[in-house]
């Protein structure tokens with residue numbers, strides 16, 4: 001079949017979109033602390049596919065959350081869903097956020113920095129434009145004394 005360049009490009013792009021999926025879903029995650037040791041706020045709650053559950057750390061210096069994708073993926077974008085419930089100021093806790101990525105936990109590089117603050121329920125999308133995106137680990141860290149609480153983190157990759 002003859003294809004125009006536009007059609008070929010379109011077919012290529014459709015293939016790309018089809019193969020990109022959320023590779024963080026159900027993967028192993030950990031975080032700097034768990035708010036009052038409540039199991040409802042453990043690290044896996046950000047990769048359970050449920051926008052009604054969230055992770056939450058204690059109020060502490062540089063709270064972080066990290067997911068192990070299990071193998072190296074070529075990542076396309078990282079979506080972060082901020083906490084939806086609570087006072088407006090709870091939403092604003094998501095600020096001065098470093099999103100780092102790397103092939104190992106010891107080789108993390110900055111993908112994006114988000115100054116914020118975010119609003120309640122905000123859906124943030126980040127692409128790593130200046131760093132190698134063949135990575136296994138994705139980490140969020142607030143560069144401040146703060147609580148880190150997000151409902152979901154999706155890492156679209158192939």
Ligand SMILES: [Ca+2]
Pocket residue numbers: 045046047048049050051052053054151152
């Ligand atoms: Ca969740």
